[in-house]
Amino acid sequence: MSGDGLGLAGGGGAGLEEVTLRPDELVASAAALFGRGFRLALVGAHDGPGPLRVVYLFTSGPPDRRVELHVVLDGRDRAIPSLASLSFPASRFEREMRDLFGIEPVGHPLARRLVLHQHWPSGWHPMRHDAGDVPEMLDDASPYPFVEVDGRGVYEIPVGPVHAGVIEPGHFRFSVVGETIVQMGARLWFTHKGVERLFAGRDPRSATEIAERVSGDSAVGHGLAYCLAVEAACGIDVPERARELRAMLLELERLANHVTDIGALCNDVGFGIANAKALAVRERLFRLNAELTGHRLLRGGVVLGGAELRRLPTVAELAEIGERIAEVLDLARSSAVVMDRFAGTAVLAAHEAEEIGALGVVARASGLGHDARVAHPFVELPGGFVPARRQSGDVLARFELRGDEVVASLSLLVGLLARPGAPRALGAAPARPHAGSGSGIVEGWRGSVVHRAELDDAGRLARVKIVDPSFLTWPALAVALRDTIVPDFPLANKSFNLSYAGNDL
């Protein structure tokens, strides 16, 4: 992007409301918002300059509504009333904040470490402005507090964090009777990289590449959410054409990832032929992506203020890809054994998904309807888009939903291609940079990706808070495993396919 500065007007989009509160007013305000159907999409703490602040981003839609509660903490006690009794996602955000900023959620029922493992020295919080260098880690050999199940014939199976395949690190502790899982504890957070801190102090234009690498398979999801947040903060106008191109990139990313998952689910039940075919389609999509953006994972397609493609995909290419995916789906559906393995496995009920705050594919396979493409649209999608839903909440529902979404993505792409325009479009070069804040919400292929950016007076990034849908959806996996048998766990896990890197920033 050219130009020597960014945007004019501060503030966010049309439906944004900002309220500054004292800590003791927080619970009542949050309860009122939850009562009006808002969900807590993001909680970001801000340490310096100035007093410690916490921003709660509540969203609802359609129509796109966003309410930010800004709570300024007293300098001394670094405590904030907990919202855990109102919302499970809030309890997770609070634990994250407690580890990274040392903000104590008062009244939290499980105020123990989430992000930082035991060997991080206590009292040291990496996101504080005065944190300094990383101190020496101390392994005091204290065991991780897994829930222990007692009883006749109960035994434990520990798995990971190092697995036999090319998988991200996670440790799973199963308490099992016979083959039935009684309790599963997941210990994640082996990949804390300090990504959010990498943004601080950067020119917003040079940070899209970091956002694209938050979770490697969601380059467009995170890159776009970041750009939307910064554009809202700076008041950058993005041309309609660029929005259309961004929507195309988002659907292309969804296609490649869903096809991979469809194949991987088949592979996990030993149906390798479907996986081989799915991998071939995935490779076809990656090569197409490379032709479109110069990168197989679509990096560089979304830029601040616009979108840049080398060329547009053709309808014929999409039709060919669509046919090949349909072939894979038909092959899987034609196998009674595969369908038997999928059906009824690892059921997540709708009310459970809702309470946990699960997002994206997982939530829609359990009958929930949230989809940021509808709730927080950045472009009008063709053909009155309605997100696909499935009701049964089992592996089969998550498999079929991916199939439904592939079909929907292809038809969205064809609809978007019908709108004339160039393969690249950039907003007008904005004027001087200035302070501001904004949020970006994007329906990535896993679910809603939320970024919130704050710029300082010099127009540099002061803080970027990132929420990958995996952060909110991971707890649902343990719930869905109830009554599942051990050999079905890899299949259940694959059907969720949550990100470890996006979860642990």
Add this chain to the structure above:
Amino acid sequence: MSALVRLGAAACVAVVQVLLVAGGGLLLLGVMRKTRSRCEGRVGPPVRQPLLDVVKLVSKQRIRPAAASPVFVAGPVVVAATAVLVTAVAPLVTSDPPLARSTDFFAVVLVLLLGSVSLALAALDTATPFGGMGASRATTIGALTEPALLAVVLALSVPARTSNLPALVREGIVDPRVVASPGRILALCAFLVVIVAETGRLPVDNPQTHLELTMIHEAMVLEYSGPDLALVTVGESARLALLLGIFVNLAVPWGVAPGRGAAELAVGSAVLVAKVAIAGIAIATFEVFTAKLRLFRLPEVLAGAFVLALLGVASTLVTR
């Protein structure tokens, strides 16, 4: 002198059979993987890859868990030794193998079972969760396949009035009607299911998975490395080749050498290799189009095999 010649010939047969099954077993694995790859539209590893893997494993360092007892060490040895013992005396290349009169089908089943049991015990020995999990699953499946296998032996031996394995093979050559009898066909169908289950092939177990929690057989041998793992691989592939060899010789007994002459053995070897290769390709092709059954569905399949074998027994009693 003639006793010495007979002994030499017998030893010769044993050596040929063992070499064929041990080396051929690894190549059989390679052929099955190649078949699968080709069916899936992939090139796949070369057929000789399992052989190369074993050579590589033999030259690698041997690492054993600190807590391993002699049971752990004995596991692979017993698996390989039982497979070699049965191979030496089974009617594979010739219907007149060494100790032909003592090669009882029941004994063959029991000796092979010894290998399975020793491997399960070895898996338990290390006290790792995966070993115990695999052993538990393998013994559960074993408890279901063994009755079916014994019923198969019964169904085959009732009409022949003997459970002597070489005699069962010879009977088929002498009187082809025996091969086509409903009793034998039913029994051999059940035998095939048992072989698939015992050797950990799809849809019972997925030999190519990396997902520890789904493993049955592979979970038991996770702790083996280097030469120990090579021995396990050779022993297991030999078991597969051996069982398939017995199966094809019972199902299609023609081409099995009647005696122990060099020419006969050469022809018998070639025919055996061809028959087992075809059986392996058929199983691998079937595997492509099936998936792994849910663990709790296995009893249904294995009970089905048992019922098939029992029907085989019943039909021999009726049609006699």
